[in-house]
Amino acid sequence: MSDANKEALEPITGIESPVYLDYNFTAGAATARYLSKVKEGKLVGQRCPSCRNVYIPPRGACAACGVATTEEVELSNKATVQSFTIVHIPIPGNPIKPPYVIANLIPDGANISFLHLLSECKNEDVRIGMRVEAQWKDPSEWTFAMENIKYYTPIDEPDVPAEEIGRLKDA
Amino acid sequence: MRDIAIVSFVQSDCVRDAGALNEVELIMPVIRKVLDNVGIQSAQDVDFTCSGSCDYLQGAAFAFVLGVDALGAVPPIKESHVEMDAAWALYEAVLKIRMGQADSALLYGFGKSSPGELPIVLSQQLDPYYLSPLWLDTVSSAALQARAMLDNGDITEADMAEVVARSRKNAKSNPHAQLKGDVSVDELLAEPTYLSPLRMHDCCPISDGASAMVIATVEKAKEWGKPYAVLKGIDHRIESHHFGARDLTKSVSTEIAAKAAGVANGPVEVAELYAPFSHQEIILKKALGLGDDTVINPSGGVLAGNQMMASGLSRVGEVANRIIKGEIKRGVAHATSGHALQQNLVAVLEGE
Amino acid sequence: MAELAAVVGIGQTKYQTKHKTVSIAGLVRDAALKALQDAELTWDDIDAVIVGKAPDMFEGMIMPELYLTDALGCNGKPMLRVHTAGSVGGSTAIVAASYVQSGMFKRILTVTYEKQSESNAMWALSNAQPFSVHLNAGAGGFFAPIIREYMRRTNAPSDAGIKVAVKDRLHGARNPLAHLQLPNITMKEVEDSPMLWEPLRFLESCPSSDGACALVISNEELAKQSPKKPAWIRGTAMRSEPTMYAGREEVSPQAGIDCAKDVYAQAGITNPRKDLDCAEVYVPFSWYEPMWLENLGFAEKGEGWKLTMEGATSLDENGDIPWNCSGGVLSSNPIGASGMIRFAEAARQVRGDAGDHQVDGAKLALGHAYGGGAQFFAMWVVGSEKA
16 A cells, blocks of 8 residues: 555544334333323323322322322312423423423322423513413324423412422311 | 341243333332232331343333332332342342341342343443444344354254253243243254244243342341241352353353352252253353252243343242242252353352 | 441543543543552452443443453453442442442452443433423423522522532642633633523533543451552441422432431431531532532531531632532533542542542541432441541
């Protein structure tokens, strides 16, 4: 090989080695039931027979007690903000433009929060204890996904004091 | 050194596809049963919990974290996890008990291999620069190993078929097994090869499932008032990763672990060996120094059902249960990890 | 009943965004060799190897201990791989110590690492699972609301987080191994950096680093051969709780409180702020310093931010309880190794071996790691004395 050819060859310092693996996901029995209800426009949690707390989304078990949860509890579209943050970086694959608010919301009737978007409000007005309501997409667009709810918006109800948010109310 | 007692072992049925069951739903029933056997309520009633699983089987990072939801971990518990077969979780718990930070432990392993294509998934266990870009799956590496043994004259194809026939027959008495029945060596040899020289039946099936075990010090087991098997010795070793750097027809790591665990200190009535491929049972039998009077894989072994990440623990559990039932006095269990028996664990169990 | 064990060798690679000149095996071997050299030992002196790292998907390799066997001199020896999410660096050290403390081994090597640059950690952390019922907002999206709740409960001044971000980077500037070298960082610079998840700004968050950390741990007898003062392991503890359950206290998780109580009891600590000389604590987002000061019992509930604002945790301000003199997770974060780095840096302090970030006369130090949704905790206490 001539010297000129030798110079043209760069040492290899790395290779790209793509990995393609196919997975056939299943949702799990509790998740499947939950998403089936979401497809019907309903939020349904599960109650722990031991501590009586209602879980959403339900996982089939109460993580605190380690027992199966089977009793279904239909929950309201209204919720309370347990906490929130204003996000300034885009979520991968989501068209919403930053800055937007994501909040830990506890639907009425539940004792644990889930994460969702808040919209149609001023970011600075969002506060812990604020009352909000789910805004669902048009029923024709409903699938087995939480995206059936576009976002939550503020409603005109008094704030819930922080210590009371999500607390189990004695029946 | 504190003596370790194996008090309870439960496994789920080996099924090709557990369907719409998530991790928690797979684990909870076996944990419930294994604790009920001891007469205790939840993970709160043992001093340590340790699990084995592999996120990649399900294709979700942190899959094992969800398993904690099955335990009742409030108030917080002492808990740990290995991204390996739960037989190694057992090992970690033995260390914890021997150093005095626990008197009892709950172990569990689980795997849902059905979502992915397991042998291909496991090709990513290899050297990422030189080997995994070749996409060498676990069946192919086992096939290389079998070929080497056949060419050496160490085994014949009939020897491999004999292992399969015996495993299927033994599995008839195992309610959890996936593949069981009477089949002759001739019938098996008449089957076409799948990945030469392996036939489909020389390879373990893919099974979803979970298993769980409770261990404790002998004092604690007596306090619970339950029968137990004693873990007399346990050791594990690993060999070079590179196929060319080790003799695939032997299992040096199993030989070393067997010696360290004291296999030869007494008669081995039963041996449960984690041999995902038929020829590997022959390698392991030799490496453990077992004679023809040892009954190998009375459960059918993993050729009858292989719950990835739980099968190793299940081998220990199968031997323990036979001792607890009074069927035998001494047995050996083996677990493996990696392609072509790269890593091996050996446990020796005896009656009280 | 536990055998006494000590850290007799420590090795760390430099932490940086990409380690381009070594493979994954090269990276871990670098740290392992440094630990062996630190202890003046060879591979033959090691009885077993324990590896730890965070999710396999970060580098796209399944069960990497199989591949790393040769690089770590483990052929024919026992190999184990621990995985407890973000706390893994700490829990690996604890499991490794138990090899010796159980009396079953005399001297072992443990290594943790992450080579995030070789795959796509962000993808691995955020790849949307089908049927996921959760909005995926990244780690910051999970922790920022919890921080907001802390701020509400305590009325902490809004720049407490900024103060931590500055302090830890100034500490990091004393540590040549730290990834971020920002000796001229100011409060204003942090305040002006882009907001990510309110109230966390870019400069209040940890970097993404490649790196590895290794320890050699031996029993009391072999510790006599250690060329440097051994760092005696005075206590180890781990606790886990579920990520989410109704009524979970997320600002100051019970698992952290219980884990700290356990390790303090083992080490004879009754007043952490007084009894410890320094601490290496897992703070990946600035506000976690005031929060962990409370969770770990260094400050009364609601007052963690006061210690931060007073400079109590700062080397430069001659604080009485410096935290993260190495620069902490805010300066270097190879996820799988970060926990062990905290444990290793605590050991360096009590050996008098921490170079320019040494706390004078340090005798007792805490190493802390946490992971998952702040649900897995691992801690150890090391000391220059055996008891």
